[in-house]
Amino acid sequence: MNILLTNDDGINAIGIRDLAKELSKIGKVTVVAPDRERSASGHSITLHAPLRVVRTDIHEGIEGYMISGTPSDCVKIALESILTEKPDLVVSGINNGPNLGTDVLYSGTVSAAIEGAIHNIKSIAISVSYGEDKINYEGAKHFSCNLIEIISTLEDGLIFNINVPSLNKEDIKGTIITELGIRRYNNKYIKREDPMGKSYYWLAGELIDIENKNTSDIKAIEDKYISITPLHFDLTDYKSLETLKNSKIEI
Numbered sequence: 001m002n003i004l005l006t007n008d009d010g011i012n013a014i015g016i017r018d019l020a021k022e023l024s025k026i027g028k029v030t031v032v033a034p035d036r037e038r039s040a041s042g043h044s045i046t047l048h049a050p051l052r053v054v055r056t057d058i059h060e061g062i063e064g065y066m067i068s069g070t071p072s073d074c075v076k077i078a079l080e081s082i083l084t085e086k087p088d089l090v091v092s093g094i095n096n097g098p099n100l101g102t103d104v105l106y107s108g109t110v111s112a113a114i115e116g117a118i119h120n121i122k123s124i125a126i127s128v129s130y131g132e133d134k135i136n137y138e139g140a141k142h143f144s145c146n147l148i149e150i151i152s153t154l155e156d157g158l159i160f161n162i163n164v165p166s167l168n169k170e171d172i173k174g175t176i177i178t179e180l181g182i183r184r185y186n187n188k189y190i191k192r193e194d195p196m197g198k199s200y201y202w203l204a205g206e207l208i209d210i211e212n213k214n215t216s217d218i219k220a221i222e223d224k225y226i227s228i229t230p231l232h233f234d235l236t237d238y239k240s241l242e243t244l245k246n247s248k249i250e251i
């Protein structure tokens with residue numbers, strides 16, 4: 001199995017390097033990832049600047065390419081200009097932090113997987129939630145290969161958003177197929193001054209506590225389960241489509 005592996009925390013992040021080593025047990029892994037932190041870059045791509053590609057070794061026998069672009073740039077340039085054959089899977093992660101609910105709309109991690117699906121390649125985003133102290137990748141590392149092998153038997157073009165609790169494998173209760181929940185933030189912009197006396201703003205913000213359905217990805221993680229949410233890049237609201245078709249919006 002040929003696997004294209006990317007992320008949005010950057011090619012030197014612990015999550016992608018651990019995952020590359022795990023995935024090399026089940027397939028040929030090629031890492032094409034950003035040269036720096038690209039969190040919350042969404043599905044942005046680089047149109048008005050060149051993309052630099054630097055060959056770099058990840059682990060013994062795992063090719064790596066460092067890209068001066070976004071996660072979606074990495075998938076696109078890998079498919080168009082770096083890989084010699086179409087991969088069987090695009091995997092993005094392991095992300096340092098969760099991508100739950102409406103987070104996925106901002107997430108570079110998830111967008112890289114969506115980019116793979118746009119090219120009709122089975123794609124998986126893997127993220128680890130925050131723990132009490134530092135993030136624990138053990139559970140995600142242990143279960144990734146197993147989950148990916150199962151998913152690899154499914155039809156092409158599907159997208160799976162996987163969130164893993166920040167726990168050791170024995171503390172994870174199982175897996176649940178979920179729907180996206182709702183995450184809201186009270187986005188505070190911290191205003192400061194730079195050394196030249198010019199003001200600048202820095203987005204911070206913390207999560208607002210929202211009651212989510214028991215079937216949501218957010219609830220699954222709270223209950224120490226691995227959440228698997230199927231996604232699609234077709235954003236058409238089919239429920240409103242029929243209503244609009246029967247309405248009189250004419251000019």
Ligand SMILES: Nc1nc2c(ncn2[C@@H]2O[C@H](COP(=O)(O)O)[C@@H](O)[C@H]2O)c(=O)[nH]1
Binds near residue numbers: 008102106107109206
């Ligand atoms: N302060 C805010 N953070 C947000 C908001 N929406 C999403 N997010 C965070 O960004 C990451 C993006 O994911 P990544 O895969 O690109 O690292 C997401 O997981 C959230 O934690 C927001 O409105 N405000």
